[in-house]
Amino acid sequence: MSDRPTVDDVRAAQERLHGVARVTPVYSSETLSRLAERPVLLKAENLQRTGAFKIRGAYNTIAQLSSEERGRGVVTASAGNHGQAVAWAAREAGIAATIVVPEAAPMAKVEAARSYGANVELAGEGFDDTLAIAREREAETGATFVHAFEDPRVIAGQGTLGLELTGQLPTGEAVVVIPVGGGGLAAGIAIALRALRPEVRLVGVQSAACAPFAGREPTGTTIADGIAVKHPGVLTRPILEDLLDDVVVVDDEEISQAIVLLLERSKLVVEGAGAAPVAAILAGRAGGQGPACAVLAGGNIDATTMSSVIRYGLTASGRYLVVALLIPDRPGELARIVGLIAAQRANILAIQHHREGRNIGVLETEAELTLETRDEEHSQLLIRALADGGYTVRRLR
Template sequence: MSTIGSSGYGLPAPLPQVILDDVRGAQKMLSGVSRVTPMEGSRYLSSLVGAPVHLKCENLQRTGSFKLRGAYVRIACLTPVQRAAGVVAASAGNHAQGVALASSLLGVRSTVFMPVGAPLPKVAATREYGAEVILSGQVVDETLAAAQEHADRTGAVFIHPFDHPDVIAGQGTVGLEVLEQCPEVSTILVGIGGGGLAAGIAVAVKAVRPDVRIVGVQAAGAAAYPPSLAAGHPVPVEAPSTMADGIKVGRPGDLPFSIIADLLDDVVTVSEDALSSALLLCLERAKLVVEPAGCSPVAALLSEPERYGRGPVVAVLSGGNVDPLLLQRILRHGMAAAGRYLSLRVRVTDRPGALAGLLGVLSTVDANVLDVGHVRTDPRLGLTEVEVELHLETKGPDHCTEVARALHRAGYPLSNP
């Protein structure tokens, strides 16, 4: 395997090395601590891609994400003196919970800094796992700086979410499980924030199966890796913006970047629409609750299925910790993007029974009415006209077309709201 940092990108040297033996050692350390998460086949994605697609369900891991693996290995490797000083971490939620649980299991005091806008369920879970939680910063990078300052001031050991060899080795155990559960795998898709999970998987998989194609996936609004790879060094992205808070990281980690630059085959980006559609698909088709960052590999498959048709594909669902309020918004957004909602305005005569007649037409085509509003003050309306604004739940784009045609045949003029 290549020496980390020797890929010709002019990175600062020397960087630590992470090798297959490190990942195998982490796997032994995690025995009885982390779960060997299941691998589920997806008939729908397989038919779309034209090859078997499997979902590696790290959303079913303890604490709801892969982060426990790296956090536990990092803290378990501390000296007794370091453990006595306690640990501090920064995270939007998943790393926070991983550090909190790992610390509790190992009897170490933990303080976790989280962004001010972190989802409340993640904040509550982190506290329940035993950590002291401090809210600071608007994005992960600002929160990281606050946690580092706390470490410098108190002597607590800073547990970085991705930029440390022990963390990367722990995350790499996901790759070993993928090889054990799907030995014939041809392509692995994995979401990238700072890069710890992708780097760890790459170290483990490429050492055993260098022919396996590994593709990293980033949210388009927080995609630091494509410009960083082009520049040959980590380049920060100003004001990253995405619903996928788990991969909303403005700058790649130095060590993950060196590994990813050396070992990953490709890095792609996905839109917010693709992320919401992927979350909805995981919920509806796979019966899995997956957070936006966790379903980014599925979003990549939905966006460009033709790119992944060679051999079995494994999409790593990295986490399932999604705020219920965000889930509600994403589901609405995903259903709209999938053509499951239809909004329109219909002019009717302003007389008793007119609305009932309109709704009767909709019932014949099985359209579910979510909301009804009346517009009477538009100057374009006739003296005896009223415009009815309708929000409908439909079965998809074809059903939307069927609804519109039924209204047209019944003599109702349509306009967009």
């Protein structure tokens, strides 16, 4: 295999993965189609073995190792999903695996890799740090390094998802939106679809906080940890520059709302990186004509993160409203506020009283209310009702 895989390499990978990687379904979504004003399809790779597409590339690579390489075991760096896939594939091959993940990696991903028998080391602040540390382990132990994207065997394995899409997409014009971190998935899909469905528009999507392919400097952390790779792949970048039609960005607020929509309306649990394509489609950034297919690359999101994302997503969409009201500190005042809220058919989730503060008078108290609302319009109606009731309303979220 050359440094740049071909569609024949992808087909060979598909043979190796037969009976290993699942052929994941493509669902249509009436709700997302209505919101996007175009047909929206969902390639549910979050239902893949180990919960993400990474098993394709990891297994295809490990299946091609020599006996000597297998004997030395494997080591890798991962934001989480690739590590799980390498751990699973190594277990199936009967070889040792060491996975280096960032210290802040979601525990769901860490524990899953450990459950497959791998030695998991938490080190570094992000993927680039863990990559350097994993390379040190490679030099120290002689283990075979399995890169998350800078390997033609990995790219060919990821490309099998593109082969599946060739038969799952409707005929004619369509758009496929793919999350881009290091670029291995997008490169593999692009190789397959450009060869077999050249009319399909291919769009990569990155997090606004970490979008090197889109020409942006990293600005911080993101809930899309699976695509938070600061430096584009040397191998993948020219492939994407040749074969993708566009690379767009979405922010964490848009990703959070996409996660909530997928959970609530499509009954699909999807992590930040996997939801980014849906966010791009809903934001109108996919371009092109015809149905838009979002590649839901993974679903490995832990319960703590999911809880935070749900709260954030509901707040961003106007379905959680947090307000502070300065009110007279006297009996019956809170009951009057509750009555105003009930009249607007909103639900009170929490109330906190603050009697100390620079802006609170001697005979006043501040009530902070967390309310469940239908949407942003309902939130605005509620704020106006409280203001009309004589209260000074300060919106917190």
